[in-house]
Amino acid sequence: MTTPLSAFADIADRYDGFIFDVWGTLYDGGTAFPEALETVRALAGRDKKMLVLSNSPRVPGIVAERLTGIGFDPAWFTEIVTSGGMVADVVGGRRDGAASALGDRVLWLGRDRFPDTVPADAFTIVERVEDADWVLNAGPERPEAQLDEYEDRLAAAMARGLPMVCANPDKSVLHGGARHLCAGALAERYEEMGGAVRYFGKPYPEIFARCLDRIELPAGRVLVVGDNLETDILGANRTGIDSLLLGCGIHAAALAEKAGAGDPLDTLIKDHGARPRYYAGTLAW
Numbered sequence: 001m002t003t004p005l006s007a008f009a010d011i012a013d014r015y016d017g018f019i020f021d022v023w024g025t026l027y028d029g030g031t032a033f034p035e036a037l038e039t040v041r042a043l044a045g046r047d048k049k050m051l052v053l054s055n056s057p058r059v060p061g062i063v064a065e066r067l068t069g070i071g072f073d074p075a076w077f078t079e080i081v082t083s084g085g086m087v088a089d090v091v092g093g094r095r096d097g098a099a100s101a102l103g104d105r106v107l108w109l110g111r112d113r114f115p116d117t118v119p120a121d122a123f124t125i126v127e128r129v130e131d132a133d134w135v136l137n138a139g140p141e142r143p144e145a146q147l148d149e150y151e152d153r154l155a156a157a158m159a160r161g162l163p164m165v166c167a168n169p170d171k172s173v174l175h176g177g178a179r180h181l182c183a184g185a186l187a188e189r190y191e192e193m194g195g196a197v198r199y200f201g202k203p204y205p206e207i208f209a210r211c212l213d214r215i216e217l218p219a220g221r222v223l224v225v226g227d228n229l230e231t232d233i234l235g236a237n238r239t240g241i242d243s244l245l246l247g248c249g250i251h252a253a254a255l256a257e258k259a260g261a262g263d264p265l266d267t268l269i270k271d272h273g274a275r276p277r278y279y280a281g282t283l284a285w
Helices: 034-045 060-069 083-091 097-101 147-159 183-192 205-215 229-239 252-257 264-272
Strands: 017-020 049-054 079-082 105-109 124-126 134-137 164-166 172-175 178-181 197-199 222-226 242-246 278-280
Touching (some): 034 049, 079 083, 079 205, 134 183, 147 183, 183 197, 222 229, 229 242, 252 264
Parallel strands (some): 105 134, 134 164, 164 197, 222 242
């Protein structure tokens, strides 16, 4: 069962550590949610361990700058972990067999928007599918891009059997009320074509294991807080961590549309195959 939560303070002392999503949880893509800022500040005052976990294809320092700019103090967080940071570390540093097997020449989708997903000198960057050994998918080049704009490039990469590394499993985000395409949608389409994709980020256990290692707490003493059933909550479920789903982010429109037709939250939970322990409309203290 998912327990409705009216105030975060009601469960704050049940956990020693908290892992917070960013987009849709701490801010809306532009400004901080006031309730979230108040809650994080209150937890910091109680000496709770907190960590930020983002599917951003940027390295942690960039996310830290963004959080600072909207009122969060980076000192409140034990660490900031991003999917882009894992790609930079694991793939850029060729730290495992799969990364070592990648060729030198990379077709980098979204490089202009996300220029630090791998170190610039780690690979030879090419502009044509025909010249590439693999595809780095950081996301669309433009926020307003549509999936069909990538159909030809994805099909050409698939025809050559190029492996893809996806630096952001999110399929979309809400920015000021507008839905923007993310790298996860391109990766999903590539898999539909038959392409091989390696994902870094939520909901994959590798990044949650890294978070538990950094926060230095067992899974049973940690709570994941996020707005996305497909990434935040599913990843927590897979790792044995309790979770809180917020209704103010990516699922807000779906929850509103399903209102009046039974339990909209339960319908969404069944649709996505992920169940949070708690649910709240906002991250209010």
